[in-house]
Amino acid sequence: MMEKRYFISSYCHIRNNTISLNGAAIYQGQHPDFNSLAKSAYRHFETDYSKFFKMDNLSKLGFLAADILLKKEGVLPENEENIAIVLSNRASSLDTDRKHWESIRNPDNYYPSPAIFVYTLPNICIGEISIRHKLYSENSFFIFDEFNPSHLFSYANGLLDMQKAEKVLCGWVDVDGPGYEAFLYLVNKKGGIVHSIEEITRLF
Amino acid sequence: MEALKEELKSKIIEQLNLEDVSVDEIADDDPLFGEGLGLDSIDALELIVMLDKDYGIKLADPKEGKKIFESIGTMADYITLHKTK
Numbered sequence: 064m065m066e067k068r069y070f071i072s073s074y075c076h077i078r079n080n081t082i083s084l085n086g087a088a089i090y091q092g093q094h095p096d097f098n099s100l101a102k103s104a105y106r107h108f109e110t111d112y113s114k115f116f117k118m119d120n121l122s123k124l125g126f127l128a129a130d131i132l133l134k135k136e137g138v139l140p141e142n143e144e145n146i147a148i149v150l151s152n153r154a155s156s157l158d159t160d161r162k163h164w165e166s167i168r169n170p171d172n173y174y175p176s177p178a179i180f181v182y183t184l185p186n187i188c189i190g191e192i193s194i195r196h197k198l199y200s201e202n203s204f205f206i207f208d209e210f211n212p213s214h215l216f217s218y219a220n221g222l223l224d225m226q227k228a229e230k231v232l233c234g235w236v237d238v239d240g241p242g243y244e245a246f247l248y249l250v251n252k253k254g255g256i257v258h259s260i261e262e263i264t265r266l267f
Numbered sequence: 268m269e270a271l272k273e274e275l276k277s278k279i280i281e282q283l284n285l286e287d288v289s290v291d292e293i294a295d296d297d298p299l300f301g302e303g304l305g306l307d308s309i310d311a312l313e314l315i316v317m318l319d320k321d322y323g324i325k326l327a328d329p330k331e332g333k334k335i336f337e338s339i340g341t342m343a344d345y346i347t348l349h350k351t352k
Contacts, residue, residue, distance in 0.1 A: 102286075113305070116286040174320045177312035178283070 069223055070254030074234075074266050075132040077104075077124060077245040084135055086266075097243040101127060108134075112195060119159040119182035120243065122191045125150060125236040128245040129192040132232070136249055140197045146249075147201040147228035148189045149218050154239035155206050156185045188236060201227045210235050210246075212263040219250045219258070235267070271343045279339075282317060283310050295340040303338075311336060323351030 076083045080100055082090040090107055094100040101123045105115055110130060118126060129148075138144055159182045167175050181187065186204040193202065201222055205214065219231040234247035246267050250258050256266070276290045279299075283306065297303045300311070311329075314336055318324040324346065326332060335345045 113285075113287055116284040117309075174316055176316060177309050181309055 067220075067224060069220065069250050069252060069258040071248045071256040071258050071262060071266070072230075072251035072254030073132050073135050074246070074248035074256075075128045075135075077128050078243065082127070082131065084131060089131070096241060097124065097238065114191075117178060118191055119156075119162075119179070119187075121152075121156060121158060121185060121236060121238045122182060122188040124238055124243055124245045125188040125247070126191050126195065128234070128236065128247040129232060130195065132247050132249060133196055138196060140195065143197050143199070145200055145229040146196070146198055147219075147222045147231045148192060148198065149203050149205075149215060149222070149231055149233045150185075150189055150236050150247075151205040151207055151211060151215060152185060152235060152237035153206070153208060154237055156183050156187070158238045158240065159183055192232070210267055212260050212267065216258065216260045216263060223250065223252075268343055268347060271346060272339050275339050275342055275346075278317060278321070279304075279314075283313060293339060295343075296338045299336050299338060299342075306336075314342075318346070321352075322346050322349075324349050 073085055080092050080094055081088050082104060090104055092100055092103055094103060097120055101120070104127055108131060115123065115126065138146065159179060163175065163179050163183050166179065167173055185206070186202070189202045189204055192198070203218065205211070207214070215233045219233050222228045222231050231250040232247060233250055234245065236245045236247070237243065248263070248266060256262050272295055273290060276293045279285065280288055280290065285304065288304065293304065300306045311332055315326050315329060315332055318326065335341055
């Protein structure tokens with residue numbers, strides 16, 4: 064049986080104070096940290112989702128990249144599309160884990176914040192994207208030492224081959240202290256770039 | 268009491284990350300949950316921690332929060348009566 068061929072229809076990067084869509088910069092700023100960039104980009108793209116400000120930095124990063132990419136693709140929350148989400152990173156939720164630890168490390172000042180604690184899992188980032196876009200689809204979050212295009216490629220193809228999803232939002236969303244990097248792409252049945260390990264590596 | 272209400276409004280905006288809300292926009296009797304400020308269940312837990320951390324009030328039963336957190340006014344009344352620091 065011939066293998067089905069899939070495509071990358073759009074991709075988005077957020078890193079080094081720059082947000083780009085399909086390789087072209089669409090927002091640039093001189094921000095001292097990611098939180099400042101996120102706040103400014105939220106306003107720039109007229110995101111209109113007040114819960115955004117309650118998210119941790121990992122969720123803000125994934126949410127922004129997904130929102131920009133899915134808007135470009137014309138994905139509307141009211142259409143409830145079957146888009147699976149497969150994300151990955153290196154630091155898991157360590158950035159938020161550290162903040163939680165800070166709030167509990169001193170027994171004489173032990174006040175864990177529920178709002179921080181709920182983000183001490185990386186897949187909460189997927190939950191935030193799913194809530195925003197009303198996605199009730201398959202999802203997974205993998206932790207790797209470094210970006211792993213072959214795993215993402217196989218996993219996305221598997222979901223599409225088994226008809227678990229119509230499209231797959233894939234990529235890398237990593238936050239660790241001051242460092243942040245997102246690369247999301249949409250695997251689709253049509254598009255301009257062939258879905259292959261080589262192309263994922265090249266786009267990353 | 269008025270100073271406490273203003274203090275609570277500032278703390279709620281800051282600690283619950285209500286980015287698009289200012290102190291002036293919160294009336295003393297605005298509902299904090301539902302159609303008012305739109306706070307959610309995690310925010311309710313944050314308010315319980317805030318009572319403990321800032322005012323030395325431990326809620327034995329989280330269900331008590333429903334009445335206490337109705338509005339800034341009800342919160343201020345409860346804190347005035349029960350604060351230990």
